[in-house]
Amino acid sequence: MLIEDGWVTWRRPAGGSLDGLPIARDLGGAELVPGFIDAHCHILPTGLDFAKLHLGQCSSREAVIEAVASRHSELAPGEWLLAVHYDQTRFEDGVHLTAAELDRVVPDRPVLLRHMNGHAGVANRAALKLAGVGPDEPDPSGGAFVRDESGALTGVLLERALDQVAKATPEPNVEEMVDAILAAGQAMHALGITCATDMMTGYLDLEDELTAYRLASERGCPVRIRLFLQWSAVLGPKAMDPVRLTEHMAALDPLRCRILGLKIFADGAIASATAAIYGGYAGQEAKTSGQLIYSPERLTSMVRVADEAGWRIAVHSIGDYSTDLVMDAFKETGHGDRHRLEHAMILSDDQIARLADLGCHVTMQPEFLVQNGRAYRRQLGPERASRLKRARSVLDAGIPLSFSSDRPIVAGSPVTGIAAATHRPDGFDQSENVTRKEAISAYTLGGAIANGDEGVMGSLNEGQVADWTLLPA
Template sequence: MRIVLSLLVLTFSLVANSVNAQSTLYFNFKGYTPTGLAGEGAQLKRFDGLVVRDGKVAATGDAETLAQLFAGKDLKRVDLQGKTVLPGIIDAHGHMLGLGENLMQVDLREATSEQDAVARVVAFAKIESGDWIIGRGWNQENWQVRNFPTTASLDEFLSDRPVWLTRVDGHAGWANSKALEMAGISAETVSPDGGEIVRDESGQPTGVLIDNAMALVEQQLPQKDASYHRRALTAAFDHLVSEGITGVHDAGVDATNLAVYQELAAEQAMPVRVYAMLSAMEPALPELLAAGPITTADDRLTVRSVKIYTDGALGSRGAALIEPYHDDPNNRGLLVTQPGAIEDLFELIIPHGFQINIHAIGDRANRIALDKFASAFDTVGGRNLRHRIEHAQVVHPDDLERFAELNIIASMQPTHATSDKNMAEDRLGKARMRGAYAWQTFLQQGTIVAAGSDFPVELSNPFFGVHAAVTRQDRSNQPEGGWYAHEAMTLEQALRAFTLDAAYASNQEELLGSLEPGKWADFIVLDQDPFAVDSAKLWRADVLATYVAGEAVYQQSSQ
């Protein structure tokens, strides 16, 4: 007790030295924050008073005590009317440009069939005047007839304008005949390495292209210049702050996108903190690495990691598996980047001190990633860079403990489990589910799990992710009891995965991720207390206000 009291006195003495500066006391709320070190050693703190000074947390604790400590004519007081305060949410894996584009294109996420998807595209085409009709979000696994769509259904209504519709996971695309013609795709076209041109029984392209084959059409799309990037990123910013997201790890940024980020940061026009992962496919990657890490003074933009792709996605059967697909015995998935090229990238990236964040969904892809990390640590080093496997979705049981042994962070997206539950067993069979979506297994062995959404593959709302993490159910609370519920997180673990542990995954836990003195005052105000409601209602949390560096970047109009 004497030690605790001494620490409190020290904390108060430090903040008392700055009480003459402009401070804001937030009071009359229920506050929760993880504190201390990231991972299972963190402690959940409850508080009802928060003092912010110069954009950072000056103190948290009992509101009355803080009011006395900071009493003075310059103390501003804000009554939060009994609501709940949490640290700002950090989405550890999203795609900012993709989200912005999604907000500007036809959204097929809610389509219930191929015909319904076509109808939505036709309706969009009536109001969209561009040469191309572009959209995203279809998922045949949510349709009654769970087959890939075809050009024929699009051609019936849209034959004179090229159409390109990306699958929800971004690992397959659906084109009409006009788009295939412009891309030069015919029955004679050979599928590229790491990709597939899906064909019918007669060998004709069906209109669906998987992984690296998508580039054949995407090379024909209108050029995305800096102005386009800026509009898309701005739309994404506005959307995310309304959902309580104050930080995003942007998974795969090219040189154009990076330049726009730097412009926005210089203009102080970034309401969301971005930890940008350079795309390994960027031709200028060697030059960008040689230029060194980027960190702005206000920590709104940080660049010191690289995103590498290993395989595709499970839904499109592009995830690379050790054994064949349970529902496709002749298919083991696709390697988007070959092992030799991955090794070359490791040798290029690590000496520059950049973190590697490698996309791996299937068990073969995860094993390759782990093998390459182990080999690189022995040859070029870099073990201390907090490397990550993005998704770590299906891991062979023999490889689970290797995450802890190699100090690899599992960057995972809880809503993937609840979205995939209708098809994962079909793809894998029950035996391989032991190492799939294994959040609690990772946590129990001491592996840091950084949570995200993978937007726009999934919806960006972080409380959908918190709900999925805790219940292992969809938002209809199915299946009863949860899907492989033994891998569910506790609410405290889920909150930490979206805050402090996500900050740890970007080497920023001393700046972000919790409401502790000295850290940036990034916090959100909710209409409900997640620790007081039934877990089935976690996804219903409504964000009333979002603050970044102590400034309101979003407030509901009724506030």
């Protein structure tokens, strides 16, 4: 293989143990593969989370309280105590912490714990107060302030209610964002990732975020950046001026940083019982359960409006009920193959056939199976949980599939993801394993296809960027 100015200019005909994959050759024990493409992750949030309290090691409520108390003693007065990777499903009783429990150790400073899956949280009283959430606060649409039997707020926040409290936390300025993006880029690059797609750009402030992503890429961010902008930041009532958005797009070097489309959330997540599923959670009987973020009519119209404006659309859908609604919406656009279904964790045979028909791209995050197995079994029971993430069936149906991490909610090493996809952890149906070659391909070429970049990256053929990584055999 010959590399000039960062491009592959010549390549010997394929050969080696992973023949058929876009791989140059074997190097001793290691393999030279195209750089990994993390086509679904959260770049700025990854960098910002580095500064927050990490509760990933806390498997009891006491451990969480202790970590919170210890961080409390290190912070300046009035500063928010922000924690990530909180997960009540690791506790013996699986019951959420409450505002009252947090108040006992941190009475005077706002505290917000974010669930590992990003779809739930717990706030103490000071945080609720700063967010303007009083005892009679109505639930936002697409979210809930959890209450006890007496109707009092417990401090547990689901979906949009979490967003409502998170909005009260201090926002980073552009320079802080640039630093966070560069830090995230370095951490990803160390894992062999050469391109990453942020799936929620505009969640803080689209103007600042686009400026920060451009500056980070100009200042040598070691991963190429791809962006899906939040639907509301582009087409909602407080959307960015379209002329301004065009200026931003024109200012980007498209090889280093590029806007791909718009992102919509259709439902929540399994661990917080907010993914919209057929049937019930935790042994409950129901026709459907979980949280649709939008009504089916609203979702369809959001997809239509974005499609008509020429955008590619990526929709977060974890539950099977919500995935049916997303497929309905994609079908109505008349070209489902332009769009992306993110996660698709629960799929029936019929749904897989329908997805193949639609031709839309599916992204999956195999590392979820390693991290969340217990939570999935608790919420869905062992039967349904074992059939999550049917990568084998999806590939066999000819559906374009890519693997990604969804960091920062997981550590996000592609090597971990590949291992989880090829040898699904205990409790998960082994007939859905894919081969190593397929897994590497889903993390390289698959990611390039998901991003619409297959012409320039994802393989190490002539005319592609020379983004590569060495993979230990």
